[in-house]
Amino acid sequence: MYKIETHLHTTYISHCGWLGAQAIMKAYSAAGYDAICVTDHYNRDTFDYIEMDLSTPGSKTRDFLLGYHRLKREGEKYGIRVYAGAELRFDGSQNDYLLYGFHDELLADPERVMSEGLEAFAPKYRADGALLIQAHPFRNKCTPAPAELLDGVEVLNLNPRHDSHNDLALAYAEEHHLLMTAGSDCHRPGDEGTxxxxxxxxxxxxxGYADLIRSGKYTLIRPE
Structure with missing residues (x-):
C-alpha cells in the first residue's frame, strides 16, 4: 500500500507555513510516505505575503505553484512523488477548498477566481476536469458548502491547533454521498504525517492523483 499526504503547506507560499522543501521531505521520508500533495493557500493573505500584484497581465499560476515545484525537485532525492494542489478561499467567506487535478489556466487569474466565489467557480472547475474537496467544513468560522457544488469533504483533519469537528464533517459527507479525504494539514514542525x-x-x-481520489479506491489513515 502507498501512503499519500493530501493536505500540506509550504513556507514559500502559505503565510502560515513554516516548513521548507528539505525539512518536509526529511520528515515524510522518515514517516514512510510515498507521495505528497502540496495545497498552499490561494487567498488574499497569500498574495499579499508573496507580494504578487494581481492587477498585472499574465498567468499567476506558476508563481503560485513555487512551493510545489521546490518540493517536486527535493522529492526526487527521496523517491517521493509530489502533486500540485491548492487550498482556495473565496472573498466573503472563511471556507477553504482543496483543489486537485487542475490545469494552469483555471487558477491563472486569482482576482477573478476569488471575487467570483464558489458558485461561479464550480462549473469552471468541473469543465476543467478538476476535483474540489471542502477542507474542515465545521471548523470555527467555516460552514459546509452546498453539496451540489462539491465533490467531497475532508472528514479527518488533524491540524493540532484547530478543532475541525471531524465527526460532523463525516456525517455531512455520508448524508450527501460525497467523497471523503483525510489530511495532516501540515504547517509546522510536528504536524507532519499524522x-x-x-x-x-x-x-x-x-x-492521476485527482483520478485516484475521484475513484474512491483508497482508505483513510486513522491515528491509533
Whole structure:
C-alpha cells in the first residue's frame, strides 16, 4: 500500500507555513510516505505575503505553484512523488477548498477566481476536469458548502491547533454521498504525517492523483 499526504503547506507560499522543501521531505521520508500533495493557500493573505500584484497581465499560476515545484525537485532525492494542489478561499467567506487535478489556466487569474466565489467557480472547475474537496467544513468560522457544488469533504483533519469537528464533517459527507479525504494539514514542525490516505496504486502525476481520489479506491489513515 502507498501512503499519500493530501493536505500540506509550504513556507514559500502559505503565510502560515513554516516548513521548507528539505525539512518536509526529511520528515515524510522518515514517516514512510510515498507521495505528497502540496495545497498552499490561494487567498488574499497569500498574495499579499508573496507580494504578487494581481492587477498585472499574465498567468499567476506558476508563481503560485513555487512551493510545489521546490518540493517536486527535493522529492526526487527521496523517491517521493509530489502533486500540485491548492487550498482556495473565496472573498466573503472563511471556507477553504482543496483543489486537485487542475490545469494552469483555471487558477491563472486569482482576482477573478476569488471575487467570483464558489458558485461561479464550480462549473469552471468541473469543465476543467478538476476535483474540489471542502477542507474542515465545521471548523470555527467555516460552514459546509452546498453539496451540489462539491465533490467531497475532508472528514479527518488533524491540524493540532484547530478543532475541525471531524465527526460532523463525516456525517455531512455520508448524508450527501460525497467523497471523503483525510489530511495532516501540515504547517509546522510536528504536524507532519499524522494522516492521509493509503492506496494500492501510486499516481504518476497530479491528474492521476485527482483520478485516484475521484475513484474512491483508497482508505483513510486513522491515528491509533
Amino acid at each position: 494522516t492521509g490516505i493509503l492506496a494500492e496504486t501510486l499516481p504518476e502525476d497530479s491528474f
